[in-house]
Amino acid sequence: MAEIQIKNVAKAFGAYQALNNINLTIADQEFMVLLGASGCGKSTLLRIIAGLETATSGEVWIGGKRIDHLSPKDRGIAMVFQNYAVFPHLTVFENIGFGLRMQKLPNAEVTRRVERVAGLMHIEMLLKRYSGELSGGQRQRVAVARALAMEPDVILMDEPLSNLDALLRMEMRAELKGVLAESKTTAIYVTHDQVK
Amino acid sequence: MTDTVLVDAANTRKWGRYLYISSVVLLCAWVLVPIYFLMVNTLSSPETVNSFPKTLVPEFDLGSLTFFAGFAGMLTALKNSVLVAGMTMVMSILIGAPAVYALSRFEFRGKSTFRLLILLTRAFPLPLLALPLAVMFIRTGLDDTAFGLALVHTTLAVPFAVLITFSLFSGIPIELEEAAWTLGCTRLTAFTMVVLPLIMPGITASAIFAFVISWNEVFAAAVLTIENRTLTAFLLQNLDTSPLHLKFAGGFILVVPALIFIFAVRKYLFAMWGIANR
Ligand SMILES: Nc1ncnc2c1ncn2[C@@H]1O[C@H](COP(=O)(O)OP(=O)(O)OP(=O)(O)O)[C@@H](O)[C@H]1O
Ligand SMILES: [Mg+2]
Numbered sequence: 001m002a003e004i005q006i007k008n009v010a011k012a013f014g015a016y017q018a019l020n021n022i023n024l025t026i027a028d029q030e031f032m033v034l035l036g037a038s039g040c041g042k043s044t045l046l047r048i049i050a051g052l053e054t055a056t057s058g059e060v061w062i063g064g065k066r067i068d069h070l071s072p073k074d075r076g077i078a079m080v081f082q083n084y085a086v087f088p089h090l091t092v093f094e095n096i097g098f099g100l101r102m103q104k105l106p107n108a109e110v111t112r113r114v115e116r117v118a119g120l121m122h123i124e125m126l127l128k129r130y131s132g133e134l135s136g137g138q139r140q141r142v143a144v145a146r147a148l149a150m151e152p153d154v155i156l157m158d159e160p161l162s163n164l165d166a167l168l169r170m171e172m173r174a175e176l177k178g179v180l181a182e183s184k185t186t187a188i189y190v191t192h193d194q195v196k
Numbered sequence: 197m198t199d200t201v202l203v204d205a206a207n208t209r210k211w212g213r214y215l216y217i218s219s220v221v222l223l224c225a226w227v228l229v230p231i232y233f234l235m236v237n238t239l240s241s242p243e244t245v246n247s248f249p250k251t252l253v254p255e256f257d258l259g260s261l262t263f264f265a266g267f268a269g270m271l272t273a274l275k276n277s278v279l280v281a282g283m284t285m286v287m288s289i290l291i292g293a294p295a296v297y298a299l300s301r302f303e304f305r306g307k308s309t310f311r312l313l314i315l316l317t318r319a320f321p322l323p324l325l326a327l328p329l330a331v332m333f334i335r336t337g338l339d340d341t342a343f344g345l346a347l348v349h350t351t352l353a354v355p356f357a358v359l360i361t362f363s364l365f366s367g368i369p370i371e372l373e374e375a376a377w378t379l380g381c382t383r384l385t386a387f388t389m390v391v392l393p394l395i396m397p398g399i400t401a402s403a404i405f406a407f408v409i410s411w412n413e414v415f416a417a418a419v420l421t422i423e424n425r426t427l428t429a430f431l432l433q434n435l436d437t438s439p440l441h442l443k444f445a446g447g448f449i450l451v452v453p454a455l456i457f458i459f460a461v462r463k464y465l466f467a468m469w470g471i472a473n474r
Contacts, residue, residue: 052374072377085375089393098389099379150379 002063002076002153002186003028004049009058011044018044022058026186031177034190042190043082046156049188050079062154075154078147082158082190084139086131092118092142093127099150117145120179121172137163141172148179154186162193169193231451237441238448245441264445267438273430274449276342277411280426283346284353284410285403291350292357293399299358300365318355326419333420340422348416353406360405360464364398365391401464404457412454 004026011019018041026032036042047053049060051072060068067075078099087095094101096117097110105113118124121141131139140163147155160176161169180187237245239254242263264270298304299311329348330339338344368391376386414428421429431438431446438446 050378052377071382072374073380073382077378079375079378081371081375083369083371085369085371087372087375087390089390098376102380102385146375146379 003061004154004186004188005059005061006045006049007059007061009045009048009055009060011041011048011053012056019048019055026188028063029181029184029186031180031187031189034188035192036190038192043158046079046158046188046190049075049154050077050156051075052079076152077154077156078150078152080143080147080155080157080160084143086134086139086142086146088131090130091127092123092129092131092134095131095142096127096145096149098146113149113151114145117148120148120175121145137165137168140164144176151183152185154188155180156188158190159192160189162191231455234444234448234451237444240441242439242441245444246439260441260445264442264449267442269425269430270427270446273425273427276421276424277427279342280346280349280417281407281410283343284349285407287346287350288353288357288406289399289403292354292402293361295354296358296361296365299362301370314358315355317351322352322415326416329416330419339420340424342424345417345420345424345426346410348420349410349413350406352413352416353409356405356409357402360402361395361398364395364464368394398464401461404461405464408454408457412450 004024006022006024009019009022010017022045034042034045044053048055049062051067051070055068059066062075062077086092087098090098093114096114100110100113114127115124118127121144123138123141123145126134126138126142131142134142140160144157144160147157161172164172236251236254238260239256239258240251241255241257241259243259244251244255244257245260295314299307333339333344338347372390372394373383373386376390377383381389412428414432417426417429418432425433427446427450431443431450435443
């Protein structure tokens with residue numbers, strides 16, 4: 001059960017009010033799409049849910065628990081960053097397996113999960129490469145795969161497919177929705193792509 | 197008409213090229229010829245070094261170097277140099293790296309002043325500082341110790357360590373650390389798993405650079421030590437009494453590690469000076 005509740009969340013950067021009293025409930029296993037103009041605060045909201053930014057006021061609840069005070073790693077979330085944040089010193093395989101290694105999963109399990117999500121994202125042939133040897137769209141898919149591999153309760157995706165060509169994007173989005181529905185993950189999907 | 201213009205332009209370009217090449221050759225010779233003579237004389241027997249005419253090819257005779265190693269106090273001085281440079285290296289990293297992490301990751305009051313202050317330590321000429329330092333060291337019992345000298349060398353090296361590592365730290369996007377946090381890292385593990393591997397080459401470079409700074413430093417070493425002289429101070433002290441081949445051998449032993457190290461870390465020095473070569 002991972003229902004996300006955002007209650008009266010506001011965020012100010014100095015004098016600039018980035019978020020103003022946001023109230024939002026995302027039901028368990030829902031695939032919620034956040035659509036909005038550039039600079040309207042979508043990333044900021046995701047970062048508050050992830051615990052990378054503290055809200056000026058308001059509360060964030062996940063699965064019936066208030067999580068504002070928890071550090072990112074204890075929130076049961078995975079996040080796809082708008083600028084990918086793929087680790088340059090690790091191979092694609094180790095990037096995707098990073099979170100699993102942190103959980104100290106056995107090697108065989110890490111390999112199994114990495115290969116599965118790499119297959120989903122069509123990057124199974126890139127596993128030995130480094131981030132510097134990937135195209136923008138490939139890097140972006142590594143970032144998505146890395147979050148998926150965690151099999152989190154909640155996945156936060158900040159324009160995860162923006163760098164793919166329209167055809168691949170449509171295909172991937174459908175696949176992503178299928179996978180997340182199957183794994184019963186609650187998802188927030190940020191985009192400014194109007195064709196939905 | 198256009199032909200002559202073209203020919204003129206080609207001529208100018210050709211002359212420009214000659215000028216360019218000859219300046220490069222001149223500059224290289226400026227640096228390399230003395231080093232070459234140093235090498236030739238070091239690798240020749242004492243008799244050859246002291247005789248005329250000078251040779252231009254090394255004999256590969258180890259006489260001078262053997263004499264150098266056998267000269268009373270020389271090996272101790274060499275050991276002191278290594279010891280002081282080693283301590284300088286460790287201390288400037290232990291002090292410099294955390295300072296840089298704070299500078300590049302946190303906002304705090306007086307940040308730009310702090311940054312300026314670090315660089316300002318290089319604005320005071322060492323001779324000005326050496327005398328009060330010597331007095332203070334004698335009071336605290338730090339005079340004539342390797343540790344005391346290493347402290348002074350650390351203040352000289354820290355600004356460089358900060359300059360080099362700062363550009364590297366700033367080049368590491370904070371999102372990488374944030375991604376690590378969301379993937380189950382604490383602040384500390386994110387640092388060791390993500391930041392450290394990325395800045396390790398830079399840390400190594402500034403460590404080596406600190407070593408070289410200490411290795412080559414002579415003024416503070418000469419003022420602050422008496423018995424525990426470093427190699428530079430020792431050579432300076434014996435400059436008028438030592439024979440020519442000893443000076444050559446000593447100079448060579450001083451130059452070689454510095455050259456090798458600088459060559460090894462040149463990429464990061466360029467980064468420090470803002471010359472991108474990647
Ligand atoms: N650290 C910060 N300091 C000051 N202002 C900030 C900071 N981070 C974001 N902002 C401001 O907050 C607003 C919302 O930013 P945010 O990144 O959430 O936008 P976004 O909706 O994700 O836009 P985009 O679609 O372009 O990614 C912007 O106007 C931005 O300038
Ligand atoms: Mg954004």
